[in-house]
Amino acid sequence: MANFMSICTMRNLLVLSLALNLSLIMRVFYEGEKHGPRGFSAQKADRALEKAAHATQRTLVSLSSSGQDDGEKLINLDHGDPTMYESYWQQMGEKTTVVIPGWQSMSYFSDVKNPCWFLEPEFAKQVVRLHNLVGNAVTEGRQIVVGTGSSQLFLAALYALAPKDASEPISVISAAPFYSSYPSMTDYLKSGLYKWAGDARSFDKEGPYIELVTSPNNPDGFVRHSMVNRTGGILVHDLAYYWPQYTPISSAADHDLTLFTVSKATGHAGTRIGWALVKDPEVAKKMIKFIELSTIGVSRDSQLRAARILEVIINSSQNPGGPESGESFFKISYHFMAERWQLLREAVNKGRFFSLPDFQQGFCQFLNQVSQPQPAFAWLKCEDEGVEDCESLLRGHKILTRGGRSFGVGPKYVRVSMLDRDHNFNLFLKRLASIQT
């Protein structure tokens, strides 16, 4: 036990030291850019930064592969908890801090002149600025509706879009593999307004329906469009992952009802803030009514915090590496995701036991370069014929994932979070490698 403790401590110190290295490297580049000769290009800094990040992460990986993993620790990659982003926000320091005095934001009302009376004007302003900057969604002519995460907005959308006096509940569908919570969220209250009707690909019922289009898709990461092509369909676009670190931004989304969430965009899941961009004011009004009835508005504190976070991201993108703005959030996150996907593909390609989806690269308008899709989840398939249930296999190696059945497909698939902290991600890679040998 004493021996184990001493190994742990040494290892922790090493990890700490490596993390410090990374931070120092970043500082050197930041200082270099600030004080360096004119013409020291941002791209150059980016590439160097990328290499340095790679080198450090590889060392971390080799460290965790060097026999330090005692195999006892449970790695929970079932949820998409975006704790990977913590290190970026730590590096950004005090400019990310929000200060709320006891007498601020006490009233229920954020803005009595806005149909969405619980929407903080500062949050709405930063949402519009961010979309204009990234180019991933049209905000003009849209009502912004804020929600307690995008889950609440998904339910608000069902409520708003379902006919109130129909003889039976409207069908809610999505193409498999679909987000695993859609069926239970739709059906848990046995609503007479809407009802889960399964895979959009096999949907053949007459009459109106609501189709959920998640793009890039959770769990598999592919860009998606509506699968059912007939009249009477109402579309809800869940674009939680349509950000430059996960997928090329090909054009500004211009749909009737689009959902976004802070948790996947910036990593602030605990803040519980999402937003919808809604074209039809009557639909927006009903969504607002839903939020009134279910939670009488949305935390003003969280909206203020989210506004600050979005503002920091915008500044970091508009003036990357500047003394006030810090390193570009989307570029750093893109590099981190690229590195993780490269390491994962290397680990998977060492054997024939697993496979991953292949994506087509595309031109990202925001990054102004060709970029690879690198989703927030890995949609891993157990190719080995002896394995029926991939989730059980991984659980046997103390890796918690979510099995394919939850997403409407077979148990050969699992969804694995790519957004956990470095330590867990690296342990995961090591255990994947050990399964294949």
Add this chain to the structure above:
Amino acid sequence: MANFMSICTMRNLLVLSLALNLSLIMRVFYEGEKHGPRGFSAQKADRALEKAAHATQRTLVSLSSSGQDDGEKLINLDHGDPTMYESYWQQMGEKTTVVIPGWQSMSYFSDVKNPCWFLEPEFAKQVVRLHNLVGNAVTEGRQIVVGTGSSQLFLAALYALAPKDASEPISVISAAPFYSSYPSMTDYLKSGLYKWAGDARSFDKEGPYIELVTSPNNPDGFVRHSMVNRTGGILVHDLAYYWPQYTPISSAADHDLTLFTVSKATGHAGTRIGWALVKDPEVAKKMIKFIELSTIGVSRDSQLRAARILEVIINSSQNPGGPESGESFFKISYHFMAERWQLLREAVNKGRFFSLPDFQQGFCQFLNQVSQPQPAFAWLKCEDEGVEDCESLLRGHKILTRGGRSFGVGPKYVRVSMLDRDHNFNLFLKRLASIQT
């Protein structure tokens, strides 16, 4: 116009000056208590403080009655927006401030070891401390479930208590006058699990039911117990107003499922935080599941803020007037409410047009004195035979209230918020007086 502006400015200056007086008076007493001879009792300071607060408020009232009300301003006393409390929190200064760095509370999870994994341990700790201090609820042997306001917890309770495989939805009832949102919150999703069944007094359907007991009651302020006395009933106690400023604390509530909310306890409505004390762990588990499915947890930022606010209140009660703790929140709020109710009763008693409920005083264990019920809402009745609809009458005088029909009774009644800012409350009194003359 120029003349009007100059009056306004003078009036504003006067109000400002009076507010400053109040603050100075409080400071004098606070200093007196800190530096005065031993034996200068807290009660003495309390009484002087109370008188000073009365004097200032009366001057404010006479000021607003002196012809400065142009009659054009709409006073919205329809909602129970607790903005009255802002002045207390302003006086308390920086100790009430919460500071949240960008890298804090990013994960979905607050406490993986707690069945309620989204409950911030610090918030839970302050909830228990507060109940122990005030003596208004038993916390031992209870699971605390945090919610996005008590609205979400009310819905979570319906979900948790309704049988999942019944042939028809369970009846949900409450004795009229009942909280106006209960019927719409219960029925808006046309749930197959539960259904609004109206006034508990006339409920005679066989089989199980859920009875909502709000005590003190919203809208009329009376202490309540279950109205239906037979087997098969499940009780949900909404004790949002069971705090010393509104009603005598006679004993610690010891029910199966009890709801509280920060908005009515401390005035922080925009924070959207409520909590439930739940005896049966299985019921608590289902409530937690509801919150997972509807919003994937509760804002961690708001919980951290609420924890700070509760801590400040506890300190102010344990060491009132101390240099670090400030004036006792509950005592000051009690005095403010007492003053408002006295002014309102005076205004109503000037004529025979209106009436108010009569309450029995009781001994408050927390204040250690006999105290009067002084509810957060005034349940006003138009006694005049010529008035059919009290809400319409008041709307004609640009006072927005909520009419009796919303609460399951007749239109002779209206509910009026007693928790608005001074200016609006005083305008309301003035207009009430003008209706009676």
